[in-house]
Amino acid sequence: MSALSQRKRILIVSHYAGGARHGMVYRNYVHAREWVKAGHEVTVVAASYSHTRREQPVVPGAHALEHIDGIRYLWLRTPTYSPKSMLGRVLSMFWFTIRMYGRHPVLRESYDVVMLSVPQPFAVYPTRAIARRSAAPLVLDIRDLWPLTLTLLGGTSSRHPFIRLVGAAERAACSAADLVTAVPRNAEAYLMSRGLRKGRFLPMGNGVMVDELGCEQLPAQHREYLSQLRASGAFLIGYAGAVGLANALHVAVEALAMLSSNVHLVIVGEGPERGALQSNAERLGIQNRLHWLIPVRRDQVPDFLEHVDVAYAGALASPLYQYGASFTKLNDYMMASKPVVYAVGDPGNGVEASGCGVSCPAEDVVAVADGIKWLMRLSADELAALGDRGHNWCAVHQDAARQAQQILDTLERGIE
Structure with missing residues (x-):
């Protein structure tokens, strides 16, 4: 031996x-x-x-x-x-x-x-x-x-x-x-x-530690706020993570302006780009559709994702990503069985490999907006099927x- x-x-x-x-x-x-x-x-x-x-x-x-x-x-x-x-x-x-x-x-x-x-x-x-x-x-x-x-x-x-x-x-x-x-x-x-x-x-x-995934409830005020948004008939795009330039949240905000008024973006996180994103939303007249929740523990992220329809991950356009990327937040989204809008553009990424959502080039606002429109046309069962694909793929490969x-x-x- x-x-x-x-x-x-x-x-x-x-x-x-x-x-x-x-x-x-x-x-x-x-x-x-x-x-x-x-x-x-x-x-x-x-x-x-x-x-x-x-x-x-x-x-x-x-x-x-x-x-x-x-x-x-x-x-x-x-x-x-x-x-x-x-x-x-x-x-x-x-x-x-x-x-x-x-x-x-x-x-x-x-x-x-x-x-x-x-x-x-x-x-x-x-x-x-x-x-x-x-x-x-x-x-x-x-x-x-x-x-x-x-x-x-x-x-x-x-x-x-x-x-x-x-x-x-x-x-x-x-x-x-x-x-x-x-x-x-x-x-x-x-x-x-x-x-x-x-x-x-x-x-x-x-x-991911597949056999040790914890799920704790969000703070009561978070749950109440999200429940009110859902009750209003809003289609919720969720993001959980750092709010920096590299996370390309400006793409999600600009895409939001191209979508119907019932589409909202909810961000759980803080970072140096928050002020710029909020100002951009005000300039675009969509400030009432961009929502901020204070950061939560990682074991509370699955509960947040349970309250949204799809999740977003993005990055700045760069030749660096031809070599591939692996974002922890993407694992979180997939293990929560959530369809994903993924705007990084790295070849062979998990969203492409699993078929759990939409993969589009980095910083392509039109492609992101079109991807969200396609997901909005799907039934609840079809969205759940996409989420299951991501979960099953991640549980094996990650x-x-x-x-x-x-x-x-x-x-x-x-x-x-």
Whole structure:
């Protein structure tokens, strides 16, 4: 029997890792939970501060150990920063990488599998050293392609010194990886151009813990408000998530203006674009059809989706998405059996693959409006059938337990 078939000690290095209590990033927590449930011992090393979390861990000194749902977390002290400060983010990346060279016992132990979860790839250098010292396979888990995201979405010059440093770290990570698990499912050729060896690519979207999906009721005022909208005969488009420029909610607002007066958009979330979206709605004369609800816990999102007819997800138009995308909110929509209007345009996305709604190009307002019109013409049973397709597809293809085992099975086949 291969050593990988036995109980394993798995290390996940992820600067921004979160969890059920802390919030995003969920991906590492989800896979770690599944490995723990399968009998493995999992350690996550993460920074003490991340702008993506809703709650930060308490780290009084240089580091802190914490056990969460059977997972051992080592939090490394890093500076806090404003989410809007690019300098603060960069300093945090370098500080985390330096901390990884520390002499904490967790960082000196041996492991059977070592995983580095990125976008920021600088931690590849100390993580690669741990894998080599442990004689363990190195898994590179890619959530976003850096530096492509910074150049194609952020508009940073490819000649910028920071981009060159990121590119060098990306090449080092791809060259060292025994396996790449990648949210961008169409990125194999690109990653091979960065040093990845043939046959080491495993596309893997953001997973869901199918057997642990919770559903708690919305706050009473949310439920009452949504019930009143439904009672008025409104057709409700729902959105749950961050309200930033990258989420392309301006497309949904502009599409709303092209639809009949009984169509309403309900947003559960907050973010820097709220003011601009509200102003745009007022300019278009549809301010009474754009509704805002304060953010809710993730386990309350299914109840919100139960109160809407269809759900929206979008992104800014960018060549970056030719490599693929996997939005956590899309999993939420699909697992809630909700038809989806998906305006990202990445080839082979879950909406196309499952047939659970409408997939159209990013920032195409007319296509979004036409998609909603088509969904409005369907009967309640037909809408429910679309939602069931999405649920069934997501439960199979995005099942975190299946993904976690697939990673270990792939490593075992590769080593043998």
